[in-house]
Amino acid sequence: MFNLNKKLPDKNRGVAELLGEELETFHPIGGQSLIDSQGNSVRQIPQEFSDDNKLSQNVINLEALQHLACRGLLEGREHRATIWKLLLGYLPVERDSWERELVSNRIRYAELKEELLVNPAVRNLDNREETSSPRKQCGKSYNDELLSRIEIINGDHPLSISSNSIWNQFFKDVEIVEQIDRDLPRTHPDIEFFSADSPLSQKHLEAMRNILLLFAKLNPAIGYVQGMNELLAPLFYVFRTDPDEKNGSYAEADSFACFVRLLSHSMDHFCQQLDYSSTGIHSTLSRLSQLLKANDIDLWQHLDNLKVNPQFYAFRWITLLLTQEFKFHYIMGIWDCLLSNHLGVQDMLLRVCCAMLVCVKKELLVGDFASNLKLLQHYPEIDLKYLLHVAHQLTPSCSDSLGCFQNNKGIVKLFK
Structure with a gap:
């Protein structure tokens, strides 16, 4: 599973x-x-x-x-x-x-997040132009703070269908992010906590996005399924509003x-x-x-x-x-x-x-x-x-x- x-x-x-x-x-x-x-x-x-x-x-x-x-x-x-x-x-x-x-569990989450979501975005070791990265070529709709850009080696290219291809994995991640981003604004929009009308509520949605994306990347056989945002919402609300x-x-x-x-x-x-x-x-x-x-x-x-x-x-x-x-x-x-x-x-x-x-x-x-x-x-x-x-x-x-x-x-x- x-x-x-x-x-x-x-x-x-x-x-x-x-x-x-x-x-x-x-x-x-x-x-x-x-x-x-x-x-x-x-x-x-x-x-x-x-x-x-x-x-x-x-x-x-x-x-x-x-x-x-x-x-x-x-x-x-x-x-x-x-x-x-x-x-x-x-x-x-x-x-x-x-x-x-x-403390132990929160450190573990931070390690997973650091490895799979928030590695430094700029690792241009050979001084390539920024436009050579798959993130840049896909446009700014992709959140620059999520997912790592790794040096392209061994002839890897955007049309590769290899399971080991960095580009192939990147495009899969982009698709997951787009699915999540379509669903998150629909999460109880009538409740201020989830609405994107304030910086605080926007931070809440960003945190939920991290959780859903990390879960999908750790479980590629399941990935992200529409509605998972609704299952996450009560948990995150209760924990975030803890006195x-x-x-x-x-x-x-x-x-x-x-x-x-x-x-x-x-x-x-x-x-x-x-x-x-x-x-x-x-x-x-x-x-x-x-x-x-x-x-x-x-x-x-x-x-x-x-x-x-x-x-x-x-x-x-x-x-x-x-x-x-x-x-x-x-x-x-x-x-x-x-x-x-x-x-x-x-x-x-x-x-x-x-x-x-x-x-x-x-x-x-x-x-x-x-x-x-x-x-x-x-x-x-x-x-x-x-x-x-x-x-x-x-x-x-x-x-x-x-x-x-x-x-x-x-x-x-x-x-x-």
Whole structure:
């Protein structure tokens, strides 16, 4: 899934060794259902998680933290950034290790960025004219601060299709950058944080661009896929707005690490070659259909008779983790729940998607194909707590317990 064998120059041997480390798998802690049939907690949250000192313990009770987030109790709390890092496995449960791990991981990100994105742009060792570089010939639309210009040797030329050609790699990078640059301005343009109307918001978009480009270069088999910017946005927003200004200043590095972990749960959904495999998007859509059938046979039968298939409305729900279906502040609450689920992000995501169908059952049962498709492609406003409550009450389908683990792949051990 991830490129672990990318060859880097000897001068960056440490980075090369880093990319070659073995995979690790993140399994959230937990066991039984966190909410009973009446929507009440089945386990009491320890006292340390009931107030603002919940993260002050030497060893964090991750299970209790999952419980807290799952119940939707993070809204308005200043520690959401830290809690998300814990839930994604970026921070260890031993609080004394946080500083050491953060420093180590941020240095690693800086090394990768230096090697793959921001090497000095001018290395004209033989005093060539600036116009001889591929960057210059492609025009100024290419960001001069990104990607390195390396001396052209061994007869390399712009028409070369060799995988070792510097020009060939350059043009591939240009294409990725252009794709990212088309998508970034569409990332929640109604929110000042992401809009390009101010120098600060422009810096935010530049940081997100670095993350997406670095991910694409490290994973050429996947590259950049439209919509990845939407998956990055909540992470970067939460980390950049961390009340702890020191942590906020490292939002780019922290977001990259957590972005890798988040995508490890659903990377196969972005790989077209795996669309019809057991871990591909069509298999996941089938699981959603089976989950609805197990919980509301009448609604499932009605949609099936009308041929309102999940492919027509839930493809975007699942691949973009519902980031396009709700207002931005709702997305924060939904992701609290997704990240805290002890069976993984995909299990809770399918529950929420199924709950979305159940919550508009009345409208769907009286609608035809066109009206139902319009409703589901433009999902109406809904009470978030009620939606999540319904999601927790759903009975898993017979195939769901196995499927929820299939997309939980290993995580690149760039970050412990």
